[in-house]
Amino acid sequence: MRADLFDRYSYADSSIHRLPAALKLAVALAIVIVTVVLPVGRWDGFMVIALLLIGVAAASRVPGSFIVRRLVTLEPLALGVAGLAMFQPHGGRIFATMLAKTTLCLLTMILLSSTTPFAALLDVMKRARVPDILVSTLALMYRYLFVLVDEAQRMRRARASRTFRPGRWWTWRTLTTVIGQLFVRSTERAERIYAAMIARGWS
């Protein structure tokens, strides 16, 4: 699985994609807040939000199969914790409400991230006076995220093609060595990036 599969629809084009990022972020935040404060068992409220989100999904032309796949990979985590809610009076109702709320919020965030380029969100943060150092950390992280994930996979493949020792302990040792090596390479890359930034007039 390649990591950039996640980010493949944010640069597509639709009426939703063309809306300003600040507006989309504000609307997403509003939907999440409304969903979170709705009391237990307000099914009509959840239905309205669900219909709204389905409408947005249709207008954005992000494939339904992609959205459903993302939901299915994220849902088990929520299910596990929501399951703990069953151990109390009215647990079933609380469980169902939590599941509905979580699904709606996940859907909102999936739609936001697949209709808005991350760089546009960073721009919004910058204008909202988020501290510089956080914005530049996020920007550099986004830039090198896929590079490092691919590098980690290449290192694991190289290891796998050269070592045939079976056993769990051996696997753990090789995998942790790969992570350690990845950190060393990351720090060296950071030094090169700084040199490149200076060369291009960063201050």
Added chain:
Amino acid sequence: MHIPDGFLDAKTLVVTASLAAVGVTAAVRQARAQLPPRKVPLLGVTAAFVFAAQMVNFPIAGGTSGHLIGGVLAGVLLGPSGTVLVMTAVLTLQCLLFADGGLLALGANIFNMGIVGGVGGYYVYRALSRAFGARAKFLAVAVAAWCGTVMSAVATAGELSLSGVVPWSVGVLAMAGVHMVMGVGEALITTLVVLAIDRTRPEILADGPTGLPLRGTAETVAFGLVISLGLGIFVSPIASTWPDGLEKIAGTLGFLERAVQTPLASAPIPDYTLPGIGSPGWATALAGGIGTAVVFLAVLVIARLIVPRHPASRDAS
């Protein structure tokens, strides 16, 4: 243990977001004051590294696998403020790009995994490696990684129970129980990774990547206060819902009613609840927070008195 939106209620969201905001502000202030410009890219690339490291799956047993959280690993490599910045970036990006962890719950996730897990774990590491010397460094890393994982899990359980979605006794048993096992994996991975870095580039571990340990008294105080306040608020419901051991025994043996009700001095916060505040959950949490703040201040004053004012003079002696 990324908390999605829809689990925490408004009051818990406000408390966690404020705690996270204080922690992140302290980290940003310190980075502005101390971080040399040439280290700015290192924060971003380390954040990408933590993310990439989280994607490496380790086989556990019976076809299941787990992965690193990386809070304590970042702590050992970057020091407390660097950890808060890196974990904040990791969690923000996971939330905005992958919908992993909620938007409103972002504060809670930064508090649990970045501040309690990462910075708390870092202080466990520092205390242990100071107490037992350089020889026990890797053992200190392992213990710190385990503690960091379990502490985050306990904080998460506390937040879920304060929100009224999961009863405290069930939540803490499940969360802490599961993460006591997961913590062993985290400890093993973190230690082996630190060992691998130590073998290839020992100078990185000497003091964090040169110039990045980012520690100072004001920030230590801020982080300590945020962690202890948060744990005080989220974990103090123990006191109300679990009768303490002696009270329980007294109740079953039937001598509770014989206990004489003449306290030596009336406690300012009787029975961990504040008078005048309606809901008992809130009152307990608030009392826990105030109590923690008082204890923290007391410890701070005592530490000031005991520890020599100029650390440099201790180095010279």
